[in-house]
Amino acid sequence: MIAAIGISVLxxxxxxxxxxSAEGSYxxxxxxxxxxxxxxxxxxxxSKLGSQTRLFSxxxxxxxxxxxxxxxxxxxxxxxxxxxxxxxxxxxxxxxxDLNTGEKQFYSEWDKSAYIDSCSLNVNLLEGVKIMLxxxxxxxxxxxxxxxxxxxxxPVVADFKRKYNGIEKLFPFIDYFIIPMFFAxxxxxxKKTDRMLHKLTELQPGIPxxxxxxxxxxxxxxxxxxxxxxxxxxxxxxxxxxxxxxGAFCHFISHGVELSRCLELSSxxxxxxxxAHGGRSALPSREELKVFLKNHNVDPEFx
Numbered sequence: 303m304i305a306a307i308g309i310s311v312l313x314x315x316x317x318x319x320x321x322x323s324a325e326g327s328y329x330x331x332x333x334x335x336x337x338x339x340x341x342x343x344x345x346x347x348x349s350k351l352g353s354q355t356r357l358f359s360x361x362x363x364x365x366x367x368x369x370x371x372x373x374x375x376x377x378x379x380x381x382x383x384x385x386x387x388x389x390x391x392x393x394x395x396x397x398x399x400d401l402n403t404g405e406k407q408f409y410s411e412w413d414k415s416a417y418i419d420s421c422s423l424n425v426n427l428l429e430g431v432k433i434m435l436x437x438x439x440x441x442x443x444x445x446x447x448x449x450x451x452x453x454x455x456x457p458v459v460a461d462f463k464r465k466y467n468g469i470e471k472l473f474p475f476i477d478y479f480i481i482p483m484f485f486a487x488x489x490x491x492x493k494k495t496d497r498m499l500h501k502l503t504e505l506q507p508g509i510p511x512x513x514x515x516x517x518x519x520x521x522x523x524x525x526x527x528x529x530x531x532x533x534x535x536x537x538x539x540x541x542x543x544x545x546x547x548x549g550a551f552c553h554f555i556s557h558g559v560e561l562s563r564c565l566e567l568s569s570x571x572x573x574x575x576x577x578a579h580g581g582r583s584a585l586p587s588r589e590e591l592k593v594f595l596k597n598h599n600v601d602p603e604f605x
Contacts, residue, residue, distance in 0.1 A: 304353050304433050305356050306359075306434070306436070306437070307434065307444045308436060308461075309359060309414075309439035309440070310393070311342070312335065313397050314335050315332075315336070315399060316398050319331055319402070336581065336582055338397075338582075339545075340437035340544075340548070341437045343582055344461065345377075346549065350378075350585050355380060356379070357381055359440070360417055364392050366391070390415045396408075397409075406539065425447065428451075431456060433459065433556040434451045435458075435459045436459075437462070444472055449475070458475055458477050462485060463482060476506055478511065486510075486512045496520075499520060509561070511565065518569060530566055538577055539579040539580065542581025543575050550567060550570075550571035559604065570591060570600070574594055
């Protein structure tokens with residue numbers, strides 16, 4: 303069982319012929335409404351790869367929340383750890399995707415209604431969990447979960463992209479600190495990947511991994527810097543690629559796959575998720591992933 307503690311979002315994705323900067327009335331080429339959010343999409347990925355998953359999140363008692371729960375059920379994600387709050391809005395975002403490049407812009411509220419009040423995690427629902435993912439949202443719930451995970455010697459994977467309030471108190475519990483280049487630069491103050499990695503080993507005890515998009519990524523183990531490759535693919539939309547990467551990583555690491563191989567496989571899953579517009583539309587099945595790996599002369603067998 304993989305548990306994720308974090309955010310679930312309803313995304314309205316508009317595919318645009320270039321981003322607009324001037325005031326006016328514009329039309330999009332395509333409109334998609336689907337579930338998103340780092341923790342939630344990661345679990346959709348892991349579920350599709352064959353893992354049992356359980357989401358610990360917070361939503362409002364509105365139509366958006368109902369829509370999110372329905373989609374998560376369709377992906378096979380256990381939502382028993384997700385709390386529905388009265389008189390609160392489910393987190394929503396608008397995503398503009400450039401039709402020509404696949405680049406994206408996210409817009410959402412900074413203060414998220416469903417996360418304002420204090421709310422405890424039901425740690426009883428963590429029984430049976432083999433690996434945990436936290437994304438920096440709902441930090442008090444994540445802290446409770448991480449304390450439990452440490453006591454049970456459960457590995458923890460982090461997907462952090464911003465300095466949310468209280469996020470630093472989660473750092474000591476992380477085993478795999480997987481973050482994008484821009485956040486690594488922000489929290490280390492460094493410009494070069496190697497220096498970022500060394501600095502990250504000073505800021506937290508886990509193995510730091512820096513994801514670099516089409517350049518692949520880098521990580522450091524026992525002071526030895528290593529790199530993993532990205533897979534070439536015609537990117538239609540990169541929305542959710544990082545979330546898919548994290549979900550795949552949790553799936554493979556929970557099955558005892560060696561770290562470098564986990565990163566290779568997760569990189570392939572993230573690339574495949576860029577095949578279509580939306581953050582979940584192109585999440586690969588196990589068979590699709592095997593074919594993709596074989597076509598790139600990579601061992602297609604995995605647990």
